Amino acid sequence: MDSINPSRNKLLRLFPAPLEQVALEGLYLNQELHRLGTHSQPFVYTNFIASLDGRISLEHPQKRTRIVPDNIANPRDWRLFQELAAQADALLTSGRYIRQLAQNVAQDILPVSEQPEYADLIQWRQSQGLAPQPAIVVISASLNLPIPEILFNSNRSIYVATGSKADPLRVQELKEKGIQVIVAGKGLRVQGQALIAALGQEGFTTLYAIAGPEVLKTLLTDQILNRLYLTHALRILGGESFDTLLEGERLNPAADFNLHSLYYDITNEGEPSQMFTIYEAVARKDSAPNS
Ligand SMILES: NC(=O)c1ccc[n+]([C@@H]2O[C@H](COP(=O)([O-])OP(=O)(O)OC[C@H]3O[C@@H](n4cnc5c(N)ncnc54)[C@H](OP(=O)(O)O)[C@@H]3O)[C@@H](O)[C@H]2O)c1
Known part of the structure; x- marks a missing residue:
C-alpha cells in the first residue's frame, strides 16, 4: 500500500479486512440498498454526521435555530449523503425541516441534488428504473407545515405522515394541495411500525430517514431501523445549545448494533479527518427491559 500523503485526501477501509485504499465515489452507492427491502419489509436506514463530542447540530448565531455545524459539514460526507438518497424510494423528513425550508434556513433542498x-446519481436512478427523485414523507404531529413552492416543483411525490388525532382541518388543507396523508399512529404522533407498513403498502421498499433525533427515536422504539450510517468528524466542538443523536x-430496551464497515477519511490540512462508520441493527430476541 502507498504511504499516506497528508496533502491529498485518502480513504482507507479499516473494516472488514483487508486494509485497503478505496474510492469515495460509489462507496455507498455500491451497497445496492434498493435491493435489500421488500414491500412487506422495507429496508430502513438513516445517517448522521457528528462531532467527536457528539454534536449533530449547534445553534446558529443569526438564524436562531440549530443546524448542522458548518465546521464539520463537508463535501465528501455530502457526496455519501447523496449516494444514500439516490438509492431510496422515499425520504423520511420532519415537520421541523419543512418549517426551516420555508424560512430559507434549511441546510439544503432535499436530495438527490x-x-x-451529482448528475451520475440521477442517471443511476434512471438506469435502475427508480422514480426521478425519491418521494418525500414529512413526519409531523402539529401539521404546521408551510410547504414551500420549491418542494411542489421538485419532481417528487409528497406525503405527510401523522397520528389519528391530528387536526382534521389541517389534514384537509394538505389533501387539497394534493398531498397524500398517511395516518400511522393512534394518538397525535406517528408510530414507526405503522408508518413503515403503510409505506410498504404504497409500494416502497427502500426508506431513508434524513431527519433528526425524534424520528430516529420513532424508528428505534419500534425496532424498524436496519442500518445507521454515522460519520464521526474527528473534531471536538463544545457549545451549549446542541442536538445529539437521541x-x-x-x-x-437499548438498541444494539454491529459494525458493518469502517472507513478512515484522511483529509487535507486544516479540515478534520473523519470516520465513515456503518452499523447494522441487531434484531432483538425479546423486549425484556435493559438493566
Ligand atoms: N448532523 C446531522 O447529520 C443531522 C441530521 C439530521 C438532523 N440534524 C439536526 O437535528 C435537529 C433536529 O432535526 P429535525 O427537527 O429535522 O428532526 P427530528 O428531531 O427527528 O424531528 C422533529 C420534528 O419532527 C416531527 N416528528 C418527529 N417524530 C415524530 C413522530 N413520531 N410523530 C409525529 N411527529 C414527529 C415533529 O414535527 P412537528 O413539530 O411538525 O409535529 C418534530 O418537531 C436539527 O438541528 C437538525 O439540524 C442533524
Missing part, C-alpha cells in the same frame, strides 16, 4: 456533480428518556 440536481447540481452537475434525546429524551432512555430507550428501553
